[in-house]
Amino acid sequence: MSERQTFWTVECEVDEPDLMVCIACLGEVFKRKVPMPDCPACHGVSTYEAFTLDAIRDWGTEQLIEKAVRANAEVEQPVPSAPAPGLELPAE
Numbered sequence: 177m178s179e180r181q182t183f184w185t186v187e188c189e190v191d192e193p194d195l196m197v198c199i200a201c202l203g204e205v206f207k208r209k210v211p212m213p214d215c216p217a218c219h220g221v222s223t224y225e226a227f228t229l230d231a232i233r234d235w236g237t238e239q240l241i242e243k244a245v246r247a248n249a250e251v252e253q254p255v256p257s258a259p260a261p262g263l264e265l266p267a268e
């Protein structure tokens with residue numbers, strides 16, 4: 177699958193839950209963003225809710241927890257300052 181997934185960015189406060197989980201399929205989790213136009217796994221619309229990693233560890237499947245940990249780590253990486261060629265940035 178080479179289809180490119182697009183996302184809405186979700187603004188989260190520092191101490192707020194910032195892992196967006198699809199509560200319809202409980203199979204997708206993204207940090208501070210939600211896929212658009214719908215969930216890539218179950219195609220549910222507006223099914224994403226914010227949770228903390230600790231909450232996901234409480235009730236998530238092993239797969240979901242693994243994804244959540246990975247998503248959480250992704251954003252901690254330093255972001256390259258130059259956008260990749262061809263990357264579309266939203267107009268300000």
Ligand SMILES: [Zn+2]
Pocket residue numbers: 198199200201202203204215216217218219220223
């Ligand atoms: Zn889903």
